[in-house]
Amino acid sequence: MAGTEASLRIGFTLEHASKRYGNVQALNNINLDFTAGSTTALIGSSGSGKSTVLRLLLGLDYPDAGNIKVDGRVLGPAHVLELRRRVGYVIQEGGLFPHLTAQGNLALLPRHLGWSAEKIRQRAEELAALTHLPHDVLRRYPAELSGGQRQRVALMRALMTDPDALLLDEPLGALDPIVRHELQDELKRIFEQLGKTVIIVTHDLAEAAWFAERLVLMRSGTVVQDGSLQDLRERPADPFVTRFVEAQRRLPKVPA
Amino acid sequence: MNRATRWIFAIGTLLVPMLTQASPVRIGSKVFTESVILGELAKAIAGQAGVDAVHQRELGGTSILWKALQQGDIDVYSEYTGTITHELLKNVAPDADIPTLRERLKPLGIGITNSLGFNNTYAIGMLADKAAQLHISKLSDLAAHPDLRFGFSNEFIDRTDGWPGIRQRYGLPQTQVRGLDHALAYRAVASNAVDAIDLYSTDAEIPYYHLRTLDDDHHYFPRYEAVYLYRLALVKSAPAFVTALQKLAGRIDENTMRQMNAKVKLQGAKEDVVVAAFLGIRADTSADAGLWSRLLQTSIDHIKLVVLSLGMAVLLAIPLGILAARLKRLGQLVIGLTGILQTVPSLAMFVFMIPIFGIGTWPAIAALFLYSLLPIVRNTHAGLVGIAPELRESAAALGLPRGVRLRRVELPLATRSILAGIKTAAVINVGTATLAALIGAGGYGQPILTGIRLDNISLILEGAIPAALLALLAQGLFEGIERWLTPRGLRLEARQ
Numbered sequence: 001m002a003g004t005e006a007s008l009r010i011g012f013t014l015e016h017a018s019k020r021y022g023n024v025q026a027l028n029n030i031n032l033d034f035t036a037g038s039t040t041a042l043i044g045s046s047g048s049g050k051s052t053v054l055r056l057l058l059g060l061d062y063p064d065a066g067n068i069k070v071d072g073r074v075l076g077p078a079h080v081l082e083l084r085r086r087v088g089y090v091i092q093e094g095g096l097f098p099h100l101t102a103q104g105n106l107a108l109l110p111r112h113l114g115w116s117a118e119k120i121r122q123r124a125e126e127l128a129a130l131t132h133l134p135h136d137v138l139r140r141y142p143a144e145l146s147g148g149q150r151q152r153v154a155l156m157r158a159l160m161t162d163p164d165a166l167l168l169d170e171p172l173g174a175l176d177p178i179v180r181h182e183l184q185d186e187l188k189r190i191f192e193q194l195g196k197t198v199i200i201v202t203h204d205l206a207e208a209a210w211f212a213e214r215l216v217l218m219r220s221g222t223v224v225q226d227g228s229l230q231d232l233r234e235r236p237a238d239p240f241v242t243r244f245v246e247a248q249r250r251l252p253k254v255p256a
Numbered sequence: 257m258n259r260a261t262r263w264i265f266a267i268g269t270l271l272v273p274m275l276t277q278a279s280p281v282r283i284g285s286k287v288f289t290e291s292v293i294l295g296e297l298a299k300a301i302a303g304q305a306g307v308d309a310v311h312q313r314e315l316g317g318t319s320i321l322w323k324a325l326q327q328g329d330i331d332v333y334s335e336y337t338g339t340i341t342h343e344l345l346k347n348v349a350p351d352a353d354i355p356t357l358r359e360r361l362k363p364l365g366i367g368i369t370n371s372l373g374f375n376n377t378y379a380i381g382m383l384a385d386k387a388a389q390l391h392i393s394k395l396s397d398l399a400a401h402p403d404l405r406f407g408f409s410n411e412f413i414d415r416t417d418g419w420p421g422i423r424q425r426y427g428l429p430q431t432q433v434r435g436l437d438h439a440l441a442y443r444a445v446a447s448n449a450v451d452a453i454d455l456y457s458t459d460a461e462i463p464y465y466h467l468r469t470l471d472d473d474h475h476y477f478p479r480y481e482a483v484y485l486y487r488l489a490l491v492k493s494a495p496a497f498v499t500a501l502q503k504l505a506g507r508i509d510e511n512t513m514r515q516m517n518a519k520v521k522l523q524g525a526k527e528d529v530v531v532a533a534f535l536g537i538r539a540d541t542s543a544d545a546g547l548w549s550r551l552l553q554t555s556i557d558h559i560k561l562v563v564l565s566l567g568m569a570v571l572l573a574i575p576l577g578i579l580a581a582r583l584k585r586l587g588q589l590v591i592g593l594t595g596i597l598q599t600v601p602s603l604a605m606f607v608f609m610i611p612i613f614g615i616g617t618w619p620a621i622a623a624l625f626l627y628s629l630l631p632i633v634r635n636t637h638a639g640l641v642g643i644a645p646e647l648r649e650s651a652a653a654l655g656l657p658r659g660v661r662l663r664r665v666e667l668p669l670a671t672r673s674i675l676a677g678i679k680t681a682a683v684i685n686v687g688t689a690t691l692a693a694l695i696g697a698g699g700y701g702q703p704i705l706t707g708i709r710l711d712n713i714s715l716i717l718e719g720a721i722p723a724a725l726l727a728l729l730a731q732g733l734f735e736g737i738e739r740w741l742t743p744r745g746l747r748l749e750a751r752q
Contacts, residue, residue: 058653084655095650099668099743109654141745
């Protein structure tokens with residue numbers, strides 16, 4: 001049924017949104033629409049404004065001009081806590097709290113929401129199975145985890161209360177290539193399995209294309225092109241798009 | 257035990273409840289031997305008159321005693337007429353007689369006895385040999401020797417009737433003038449560290465160190481007749497005591513006083529024993545305590561000062577630090593203000609508290625409290641501001657309200673810094689509290705003051721060693737608390 005479907009997912013819209021940090025124009029009059037249940041990758045060089053988009057969608061900051069709309073309603077301070085609880089957020093290096101064990105990190109929000117210890121434990125076990133995390137790892141502190149384990153725990157923390165959307169900011173940026181490849185596979189499987197609204201920020205075109213049909217290429221706070229990988233390759237909107245696409249290095253040819 | 261309960265427990269044990277007691281007639285004395293002897297004398301005659309009395313000894317200098325008397329923190333202390341005319345009253349002739357002073361003091365609610373019988377004026381003294389060698393016998397002779405080094409008590413340097421006055425009167429050219437504690441000045445002049453010092457004419461050390469007191473040939477120094485000042489309210493509340501006090505007038509001549517001073521300072525007799533011998537009674541030795549019970553008492557006093565002031569500082573400074581971290585403008589203001597408090601010299605801080613809290617334990621606690629604020633506020637602020645932005649944002653992005661973020665994430669992450677601030681405050685506090693004895697709060701400063709006054713090293717150590725040990729103990733204690741309260745995850749080195 002369409003009605004229940006809509007309440008389980010969440011759609012975001014940026015309308016003429018601008019944001020400035022000191023002298024830097026992070027976002028410049030940007031319009032973007034993320035429909036409920038879609039998966040989108042934001043790509044671009046560092047400083048292009050892609051992380052700022054996520055921060056505005058979560059109400060961690062507000063635009064200087066324009067609006068952020070969540071399910072058609074303008075986002076304001078009054079409903080920002082409610083929104084954040086419906087959205088999971090994962091950042092590079094995980095952002096785990098070092099003074100709490102992995103389990104403590106997972107339990108932080110659920111405990112505040114009044115979940116029983118048993119319910120928290122059960123949910124953590126489900127998610128450990130989903131993310132292929134060995135169970136005993138949950139008793140350890142973040143400093144005792146490997147980079148890949150930290151990202152898995154961060155993803156679990158974001159998923160604890162079964163949010164309607166997932167925002168990921170360079171979630172795999174700090175990992176070595178093998179772990180990264182492995183987690184790319186797992187993340188893609190998880191996204192497909194859960195069917196949530198997903199927005200992932202990355203500067204790696206291949207990774208972006210692996211996760212999402214729709215790629216949004218940003219530069220200096222504006223959207224340069226919004227389309228599929230094929231669009232970017234064959235119908236570049238700007239010479240920068242071609243440069244960005246060609247900047248992805250291939251393996252050198254080795255003489256046979 | 258969760259972390260919040262641990263915090264409450266840790267702070268709660270720091271705030272031991274305190275008993276205050278109503279006092280009988282309170283006698284004060286300045287921090288020199290003659291004043292202490294006259295304080296003991298007043299206490300002894302109160303006992304003879306059947307009036308309960310306590311002696312708060314060694315309460316610092318004139319200004320502290322005078323303020324305390326006016327505010328009713330003490331009821332009586334011994335003073336000198338020259339000091340009254342020059343320092344305490346305004347617009348009064350320097351040579352005003354006692355009946356005149358009595359008229360002038362009456363509106364202030366303060367009474368004055370007649371002269372006890374001796375004049376303890378200021379004098380300048382040099383080693384007799386050196387004075388003879390340089391042919392100096394009177395103050396005007398000093399003008400011909402501009403290279404002489406003077407070591408004067410701090411009070412003498414500042415008083416209008418002290419060094420500034422005689423320099424002008426005698427046209428003295430000397431520029432090497434240093435401030436010294438009076439009790440140390442004798443040793444300084446005996447060891448040739450300075451050439452001349454200020455003296456009181458009844459000082460016991462004058463003959464002992466073979467000093468020559470220089471003639472005041474221009475009659476600069478006023479008369480310093482010894483008297484008792486007392487609150488007129490005593491006439492009603494303890495009339496027998498006031499009568500007995502007045503009967504002491506004329507009974508002590510200069511030589512008697514000098515001998516009593518010598519018995520205490522040079523022969524190590526106790527003030528109450530000397531006073532009892534003078535009055536022809538037996539000293540009440542029941543109050544004399546051995547080393548260990550003295551140590552117990554000073555320890556209790558000292559720890560009480562530190563624990564109460566530090567406990568209150570923690571209760572105020574942590575919320576202030578949190579506020580400062582949250583509101584940038586206010587934060588700068590709060591840290592600036594507490595920083596200014598820290599620059600007030602400690603003795604001055606204690607004296608500033610007297611008009612508000614009187615003398616004794618509470619003004620000392622107030623002063624120590626103010627000193628303890630800065631390290632705690634600053635470290636709380638630094639600990640919170642220093643949290644990595646991505647951690648702070650992760651907590652916000654979870655959808656936790658501000659209060660929960662503060663309690664569950666930010667304060668635990670700042671724990672180490674906050675505890676380090678409290679530790680710094682505690683160590684500073686233990687050291688500074690030794691000065692509290694100057695305003696009658698007791699503690700380890702008491703034996704140090706008495707030891708300096710009597711030139712008694714073992715007494716000084718009786719205060720200095722426990723104070724040092726207590727500082728080390730505080731340091732160790734807070735390191736233990738730090739280990740206990742710091743979450744284990746923060747003590748781990750991150751895995752690479």
